[in-house]
Amino acid sequence: MSKQINTIQSSAVPLQMENVDTDQIIPARFLKATSREGFGKNLFRDWRYEQDDETQPKQDFVLNNPIYSGRILVAGKNFGCGSSREHAAWAIKDAGFDVVVSSFFADIFKNNALNNFLLPVTVSEEYLKELFTAIEADPNTIIEVNLPEQFINIVSSGKKASFDINSYKKTCLLNGYDDIDYLLSIREQIETFEHSHS
Amino acid sequence: MKTLFEKIWEKHVVQTIEGGPSILYIDRHFIHEVTSPQAFNGLNKRGIKVFRPNQVVATADHNVPTLDQHLPIKEELSRVQVDTLKKNCAEHGIELYGLGHPFQGIVHVIGPELGITQPGMTIVCGDSHTSTHGAFGSIAFGIGTSEVEMVLATQCLMQSRPKLMRINIDGQLNDGVVSKDIVLYILAQITASGATGYAVEFAGSAIRSLSMEARMTICNMSIEMGARCGMIAPDQTTFDYIQGRRFAPQGEDWEKSVAYWQTLFSDEGAAFDTEINIKAEDIEPMITYGTNPGMGIGVGGHIPGLGEVEEKEKPSFEKSLAYMGLQPGAAIKGTKVDYVFIGSCTNSRIEDLRLVAGFVNGKQKAPGVEVWIVPGSKQVEKQAIEEGIDKIFEAAGFILRQPGCSACLGMNEDKIPAGKYCISTSNRNFEGRQGPNARTFLASPLTAALAAITGEVGDVREYWKN
Numbered sequence: 066m067s068k069q070i071n072t073i074q075s076s077a078v079p080l081q082m083e084n085v086d087t088d089q090i091i092p093a094r095f096l097k098a099t100s101r102e103g104f105g106k107n108l109f110r111d112w113r114y115e116q117d118d119e120t121q122p123k124q125d126f127v128l129n130n131p132i133y134s135g136r137i138l139v140a141g142k143n144f145g146c147g148s149s150r151e152h153a154a155w156a157i158k159d160a161g162f163d164v165v166v167s168s169f170f171a172d173i174f175k176n177n178a179l180n181n182f183l184l185p186v187t188v189s190e191e192y193l194k195e196l197f198t199a200i201e202a203d204p205n206t207i208i209e210v211n212l213p214e215q216f217i218n219i220v221s222s223g224k225k226a227s228f229d230i231n232s233y234k235k236t237c238l239l240n241g242y243d244d245i246d247y248l249l250s251i252r253e254q255i256e257t258f259e260h261s262h263s
Numbered sequence: 264m265k266t267l268f269e270k271i272w273e274k275h276v277v278q279t280i281e282g283g284p285s286i287l288y289i290d291r292h293f294i295h296e297v298t299s300p301q302a303f304n305g306l307n308k309r310g311i312k313v314f315r316p317n318q319v320v321a322t323a324d325h326n327v328p329t330l331d332q333h334l335p336i337k338e339e340l341s342r343v344q345v346d347t348l349k350k351n352c353a354e355h356g357i358e359l360y361g362l363g364h365p366f367q368g369i370v371h372v373i374g375p376e377l378g379i380t381q382p383g384m385t386i387v388c389g390d391s392h393t394s395t396h397g398a399f400g401s402i403a404f405g406i407g408t409s410e411v412e413m414v415l416a417t418q419c420l421m422q423s424r425p426k427l428m429r430i431n432i433d434g435q436l437n438d439g440v441v442s443k444d445i446v447l448y449i450l451a452q453i454t455a456s457g458a459t460g461y462a463v464e465f466a467g468s469a470i471r472s473l474s475m476e477a478r479m480t481i482c483n484m485s486i487e488m489g490a491r492c493g494m495i496a497p498d499q500t501t502f503d504y505i506q507g508r509r510f511a512p513q514g515e516d517w518e519k520s521v522a523y524w525q526t527l528f529s530d531e532g533a534a535f536d537t538e539i540n541i542k543a544e545d546i547e548p549m550i551t552y553g554t555n556p557g558m559g560i561g562v563g564g565h566i567p568g569l570g571e572v573e574e575k576e577k578p579s580f581e582k583s584l585a586y587m588g589l590q591p592g593a594a595i596k597g598t599k600v601d602y603v604f605i606g607s608c609t610n611s612r613i614e615d616l617r618l619v620a621g622f623v624n625g626k627q628k629a630p631g632v633e634v635w636i637v638p639g640s641k642q643v644e645k646q647a648i649e650e651g652i653d654k655i656f657e658a659a660g661f662i663l664r665q666p667g668c669s670a671c672l673g674m675n676e677d678k679i680p681a682g683k684y685c686i687s688t689s690n691r692n693f694e695g696r697q698g699p700n701a702r703t704f705l706a707s708p709l710t711a712a713l714a715a716i717t718g719e720v721g722d723v724r725e726y727w728k729n
């Protein structure tokens with residue numbers, strides 16, 4: 066799993082659905098593991114298989130459609146709502162995605178994604194539509210996600226949009242830093258705070 | 264002039280990172296078996312111990328059986344998860360209210376019930392319904408496992424300050440309308456993403472008139488609007504609820520605490536980014552018909568027709584109704600139900616069980632309907648038995664099970680079978696939430712109790728009159 070994100074050029078998988086909740090991304094019955102690995106195979110489990118049977122993939126589900134592939138998942142608004150389970154971010158990352166694009170992310174999911182070097186890119190409704198249209202017209206459409214310069218680009222048409230990310234998180238993603246290292250480095254300050262905090 | 268949120272937030276900021284989040288000090292951290300093991304693994308890998316074990320409380324709830332809890336857990340993965348929590352808590356000196364402990368229960372039920380949850384605190388848990396604790400006037404929100412690790416390691420969390428929203432509900436509630444209906448009504452108005460990015464304060468005379476347990480139900484479901492957290496300013500109702508509980512401040516400490524808590528309210532004229540006003544009189548008993556909690560209607564109403572749905576929302580809407588096996592434009596009243604689930608951190612407290620018992624007393628459950636009543640904690644269970652509520656349920660043909668999350672998320676064996684309809688007092692009607700292909704109607708304990716008796720969705724107000 067890559068612990069750094071910079072510029073990604075890849076085709077994308079279009080998931081044209083709104084309010085995709087984390088129970089869909091990874092159903093609760095797969096949360097019994099005590100490690101972080103291996104959740105990718107159960108990503109969108111109930112949309113992917115008939116009767117929970119891995120030998121019966123649902124033909125109409127986009128992840129089962131061989132014409133779509135890539136490291137970028139493009140999804141409808143309010144992606145990642147519901148349960149705080151970080152397993153959702155683990156599953157998406159484990160299935161080979163480094164970027165999720167949507168017009169709107171649920172808060173907790175966004176934090177979980179960032180903490181796992183899965184980049185959530187928020188674009189406007191219009192741009193999201195452009196993306197879906199471009200991918201539908203040509204499943205091999207290359208999308209460029211440029212973190213240093215904070216833009217996303219449909220390479221064939223040159224249609225670009227910028228995206229926001231706070232500068233602290235951006236530095237973390239570019240360099241593979243994690244928050245815990247930083248917090249551990251200021252433990253003394255935390256202890257001082259505790260003395261004045263009753 | 265400050266809002267309630269700002270008063271608490273500012274008191275907890277250890278540092279603000281330039282162009283980044285704030286480092287927020289966390290007073291209480293709840294953990295459970297499902298979202299904590301990877302966090303402990305992380306600590307072990309770093310070779311560090313839990314920083315402030317006395318500020319962490321653990322319980323086993325998500326993945327526990329709700330029958331025969333004295334026996335070893337049958338399913339191996341579940342057993343390993345519960346045992347891992349036990350081991351981690353022992354290694355790091357964390358208090359665990361595990362299976363068999365008289366304080367065990369759903370994490371958001373036991374925190375308040377033990378007096379651990381108090382006004383003015385920052386509270387987190389690796390569970391989105393941590394927003395429940397905001398009912399006491401605290402900043403309480405759910406976090407992911409990496410953040411659980413962060414708090415275990417440093418008692419701090421990196422967070423960006425959310426925007427602020429206030430929802431005012433004024434007036435007198437109609438008969439048969441309870442706090443679950445209020446929150447389902449708000450959701451139907453503002454949708455399942457209507458408060459994303461916000462901390463929401465619930466205010467107004469209708470909120471003030473509610474008991475603490477009813478307030479918890481509302482804050483519990485603020486996450487269903489996408490809110491970072493929900494909160495209600497503490498008042499005498501809050502103080503009375505906390506006083507005398509096991510971990511409540513005592514003696515001189517109590518006086519000091521109350522004096523501080525009384526300063527926790529949004530000052531007159533304090534600014535909110537968004538404000539919404541709702542008239543309590545407009546709220547009916549509510550029920551959801553779709554697959555997100557914002558898809559709710561009054562029980563007397565109709566499922567929206569295709570013409571009433573925005574063009575771009577049609578695919579999701581149609582998919583949702585197809586999953587539910589319901590028709591656009593149809594009346595919801597009279598829809599048959601197969602299961603009734605009364606439980607979850609939304610509605611499994613003693614007042615909920617009393618409400619249900621009061622309604623069903625002397626009545627019989629409808630033939631063919633399965634009714635599961637799952638108390639939120641061992642203490643709720645004990646009290647229900649002391650009050651004879653279990654006998655009322657038994658006589659009606661219901662089963663009072665043992666505490667846990669149960670069919671709220673269907674992680675243990677309590678799953679609703681595929682295609683079956685369940686009216687549930689829980690908080691999520693997502694596809695597959697209660698079991699693969701299970702169909703969920705979210706409603707209040709009262710509306711659920713009515714369905715248990717009649718076998719269909721009905722309007723509790725029609726019974727109220729008699």
Ligand code: SF4
Nearest residue numbers: 392607608668671672
């Ligand atoms: S009862 Fe349901 S919503 Fe509440 S903590 Fe358990 S699984 Fe989560």
